[in-house]
Amino acid sequence: MLAAFREVQIPLLAVLLMLACAGKAVRAARTRSIDQGIGPTTMFPLNLRRPAAMVMCALELGLGVMLAATASRVAAWPTAATVVRLGVVLLFVTATAALIELRAHRPDAGCGCFGDLSGTPVSLRTIARSAIFCAAAAATVGVPPIRLTAGAIIPGAAHGTLEARLLVVLVATEVALLGALSPELGEALVRLGYREPCERRMFSRRRTLAALRSTRVWRRHAALLTSTEPTDMWRDLCWRYAAYSGQVAGREAAIVFAVYARRWSPPVRAAVVDAMTGELLARTGRRGEPKARRPAMYLGHDDVPVTTSRGDKGDFARTTH
């Protein structure tokens, strides 16, 4: 069973290495810079950061692909396989040392291991995960070519042998442990279920006007308007305002509507103001307004390279007075 467990480490590490490279590539594509925000490269001089980041990304991809390719007899074996696996061990040992160093010198910086998802400052969890990868990589050295027999994980489980079932439990435990040590997992889940607060939500003019024109408040004031297009539109936190010119009892008036930034049946308020004097003539609409503001909950770390030496990572929760 132990031999099969060692075999499993090869595809596991190969997938992780390729995912790490993909995470960095996505980040590089988004920011159009390979070296930006990739954790340990911030310890290099400015002119070496870019080459260091490129080498790291290329190494991860190369080793990941080669690890998979040399797992069976597809590539020359055993020399190539041993060289690749020793290379993976060396990579993870270096990474662990770099993370320890990064934690000491840039406690605010994330490890950048999986690109954008790795913005959380390096902690003992991250270092422990890297150490487990080291051990897993070391376990692969000397493993013979993988064969799909009753002892291997998928066919074994299908065959229903006790050893195979124990192996499945062991691998699942390892994956769960790696998940628990990975801050990226939480970050990914947060991003999947994230919705911007209304103050930060994009709410276009077109959608605002469409929502406004379907309300009773609009219909009540429509007869007062002298133009169908707003003279001014602006936004303040969760409310978008639309001002129209109009007439009330022969007086020039400004009719202003406030529409809440919500997709379905947004609350709407209106006020009629004398255009010359600014006197308030009428005000309507209070129903269905949103409940009191909840305090903000901070979901991540400022993904910000602070330009002072040791940055304190502030958060909204702390600034709420």
Next chain:
Amino acid sequence: MAYERRDVARRRMLLKKAIFSSTGGTGPETPRAPGHVVTGTVLDASPHILVIANEAGAEERFALKETTSAWRGAAVPPASLSPGCRIVLRRHGQRRVAERIWADIGRVTGTIVERTGNMLLVDQGHTRGRGLLVFSDRSSARILVRFPKLEPGYLIDVIGVRRGGAVEGLVPATSQPPYHSDHVPRAALVRGHVPDTISGSASWHEPIDDPPGLAGAAYPALDPSSGCEADAGPCDSAVSCARLPYLSIGSTLVVRNDCSGASGGVQVTACGSAASRFCDRCLTCGMSPRGRIVELTMASFVELGGDLHEGCFKTTIRIGG
């Protein structure tokens, strides 16, 4: 154009007040004109009296005390200010006594567009055009320490002495962010409402179209679909690394200087696109918890107790007043 923008701001504030004024808490605080700040041109300076022509062209006299300090590239005796200097003066309370004077102070903040020898052309963002920054031999070494990448696309923020259309750079206002101005780091996510009060740093800018004595603020997160003014396109700000709520021209902020304790209502009058790209920290009286959240006009900055030559102060802003 600038006056039109301020008229729009005043009109929006009135209309918003018409809708929300009696609901408690949501109504904006009315901003006041700076009462402790005078701007103008030096007519005569003697050891005890400073005579200036204010923005309206009227002559004003201010007593100079032993404690009165002046800045013109460095600390200078107030009596040494020569006629013709443009000054910003903070007075003791409402008395005609000068507390602090800044002469010919200028600032260039933004993205480097072009470098020719010791001259930098800097894009200062939406509505502010381009600024010319010139380094002297004595200042260039000092600035290069804090701004090692004087290349197109990188950010710069330098305070100095204004000479015609150019600013002679003397004091670096911050340290250079390590990223390209197009690659501003992503802000952290916030769940729930954005809090009413947000802490960060406040910087100042030179108004291009407005008289220097006008109050106001440039805000780094103007609503993209509302634009900078009635007839202009959207503000070209980056996604600010401080996750700020969307506002528009005319929104009101209550800005508190956390160093001096002074606070006051300030109206958003411009787009802070340059400020949105700086994820730096202000180090005046401790480190600000996040980057630039507001960019005040010179008059508002001085009114709130800021020292122009320091470039920033720690601030807490309350939105809506």
